[in-house]
Structures are given as structure tokens and as C-alpha cells.
Amino acid sequence: MIDAHAHFEFYKKEAPRVIEECRKELRAVVDSITEYRKAHVWKSWELLKPYFGFVFPTLGYHPNEARRGNWEKVEKVESFILEHREGIVAIGELGLDYHYAENERQRENQREIFRHFLDLALELKLPVVIHAREAEKEAFEIVQRAGVRAYFHSFAGSAELAREIVENGHPIGINTGIVFIPEVREAVKVLEPKEILVETDSPYMSPFKGQRNVPCNVRVVIEEVADVKGLDFEEVERTTEKNAIRFFSLKV
Template identity: 35%
Template structure:
């Protein structure tokens, strides 16, 4: 069960086989797709696609390349579209100084308007930042009182920028360019990203994975990215899928039913025992003070387990390097 948190099914690239693209994604285990608008036309289309397909949600916004043409009328339409069913984010918005197709001033002005919309509607931002990290951080820090949430998509920045984004509460998303042969530097940055703050995305039709470069990308190819994360993190495929699905579900409020609570759960070669909801300790490091989930595992027990149930959940203890009692 995986979620493509950023693609552009509204593009003409998919006009001839959009139904088949979605079917292939479903066959590969993709359960939700967030179609991200990058123009006013694309945002309208994103809303329509969300209405048509059960597994598709919409994000609406204007790419920074188009900032110079954004009018007050367009901003008002974005606000109206944001109230439509299944709109889960504001984006793709942000700053792009690589091509400077719109002036830096106009990009910053428009980005701040989208921040205001996200704040008013309590929606997360899907942020595009290319060669604009300093201004991006300055703006987000200036707006810290709004307690914004969101994701920096198609991350291509430094470790320092990664840390700053995490520190202000944002998620990070890497695309299938993480699989490219010459992406060693990017993989080095990805390795230090905590999986609890990572999302998966294809950015389709762009950035097809290694082995398919030159061809159109699509949500079904998200499995290539999962495989890359397995190699980078040392976690299992099931871990990557569970953790990133939980992250996306939390950020975008997708109301996706996740796994039931577990008495015992594995992380790499260790087994953790989740034996009670009634722990009286108040450990400063305990994750339960912030959330009921750890690496996508639900720690909120339905009831207090019996000793026999705990022993059955452990199974053969010799399979593990260590067994950790928690809760």
C-alpha cells in the first residue's frame, strides 16, 4: 500500500490512456494519488479528476514559473477551488530561480499569497524550491506563527537545507531521480532524512526511474522508488510502504484506514513489544507523548493483552538481535 503524493495526471501526456495509467498504479499497490495543479487550468482539471476517480485527490496552485501572470482573479478562483471536495493541499507553489521565468519579486509575492490561503483553510503546502533555498527558508520562518505544514517536493537541496526544512516541521519528498546512476550526492542527502518525515512521489510524467529514462513516468513506477529506499535505509519494503503511507495519510488527512494496533512489531532485526496502554512512566524520549504511531506501526492497543497473547506475538525470540519492552 503506497501513495503517490505528487503527479500531474492532468497533463496532456495522459490524455490517451489515463484510465489505464490509474489501473496500472492500482495493480502495483498504489492506493492514493495526489494530482498536483501547476496552473489555473491544471488546478481546475485536478479537481475534476478527483471527482472522477476514487483514488485521486487534488492539490491546487500555480507553479512559480507562472507567478508573473497570476492576477487577483486567479487567486480568488484558487480560493474557491480549495473548498471543493477532495482538495487536500495548496500547491505546487514556491520559488524557482533556476530559470527565472517570472521575476523573483513576483514569485515571492505570489508564494506569500498562497501561504495565506493555506493558513486560512488549514491545508498543507506542496512546495517547489529550486536554487531558491535561502529565500524559501526566510519566507517560511517569517511565517512561522502560522504553524504551516507541508512538504518540499522533488527535494534537491543540501543537508543543511534538509535540516532546516525538518526543523520548521515540513516533510521531504524525493522523486525517482533518486534512482539515477549519477545521483550519489542526492542519495547521500536522502540517507540522513528520517523516514518518519519522508513522502513518496513520481512527479509524473517527469523523472522516470533509472531503466525507464526517456519514457513517460507514471504512478505505477513508484515501486522503483520504494526499492531504492530499501537499499538506502536498510528497512524492509513493507516498512517503507507502511511508514510513508502513514506520513501521507497524516499530512494530507486522507482518512485512509491503516493497520490495526500490534503487540509486537519488527524494526530491522529487533522486536519491540507494545504491551500496555497504561504505562505510568513519563520518559522524555517516549514517542507516545507525541503520537500513537512509530515507523507506521499503530501503538494504540484496542485492549490490554494477556501474557499468552504477548508470548504468541513474540514467537521464536532467537530470530532477533534484541527484544525491547516498551509501553
């Protein structure tokens, strides 16, 4: 099993223990190292660096940070990405999050910084990891105009949009929210296993009430997808692993 999107850095001092536990069950975890408030990409990188090879990092700029429009910080993150370009598998996560953007100025800040990092991804010939909340259609349209390969992680948009996204060559991320978010389950109904990646978005989106999520719970996603599609667990596991390896060019 491969968790295509998690955040080990948010476990802080517990990260080494959680990573070692995950090694026992998973082939790999793609960790989206993303600039967000006090979670600086350079600090997260140093925390996770000893585990690279099992942990595959991306580097990005979260839209909830982008809404602040701090271009000095954007330049610092961009420089860090350029310095570590050979060690990452994608740019992201980045995108649009209109749930927390309080006004049009903040939304425009998100759009500008989103487009900036999409241009960087094109320059570096890397795919991108997209965070889109209450802005899925607009994020998709911006991705299409930019001409990048994109992974729409933790998708919770409409089933119709999910079909449009995959028909344009971008995989959809199905996370542990499939247990309690109806939109996620509806999206799975119209998608084929070859069109999705499975993820946990740990430590968020726990499928178990009162518990913090962990990447090992990606098993729950595979079980639920298999149930919805009427397929064997092993078939979904095998297909989604191949999808993650292909999209991120993982050396596992």
C-alpha cells in the same frame, strides 16, 4: 504504496488508463492540480473528479506561472480553491523556481504570489505542497515566517537544509530522481524514513531512460531508500504510507 505527488492530468486522454493501472498497485496518489500555462485547475479537476477517493487532489499555483504576475488569474484560482476547499488535502504546489525566472521582477512576482497562497492555506487550515528549485533555502524561510505546515516535494537541495527542514516539522519529498540525482541520494542519507514521503512527480523524473514516468514507479523510490538506509522494503513502504496519510489526512 502511496505516491505523494503526481500529475495525472498531464497524461490528458491517457489519464483514465494510467489511473486504472495504478489502482492495481497503489493505495492512493496525491495529485497536485496546479495552475500552469494551459493546464488550468478547473479543467484538471473535471478530468480527475471521477477518480477521487483513489486520487486525492491538491490545488495550487505553480511558480513558473506565478513569475508572470497575472493577478487576475490568481484571483480565479483562489476562488476555485475556496469553492472546492472541502475536497482538497492541501494547497499547492506553489513556491519559488529561480531556474526559469529570468529577472528580479519575475522572482518578486513568485514571492508575492507564494506568500498570498500561504496566507490562504492558513485561512483554510490546510498544509501546503512546496516546489522549490534553486531557491530551497528562501522558500523554507518564507514557509517558516508564514507558520504553515509544508511538504517540500521533489527535494534536491543540500543535505544540511534537508535536516533543518525536517527538524522544523516539515516532511521531505524523495522522488524517482533518487536514481540519477546525487543530491537526492545525499539527502536520504541524513533523513529517517519517518521524515520523508515518496513520490514520482509523474509524468516527469522517470527512473527509466526513454520512458515516461508513472506513479507505480514509486516502488523504485522505496527500493532505493531501503537500499541507502539498509532497511527492508516493507518497513520503508509502511512508514512512508503512514507519513503521507498523516500529513495529508488521507481517508484511505
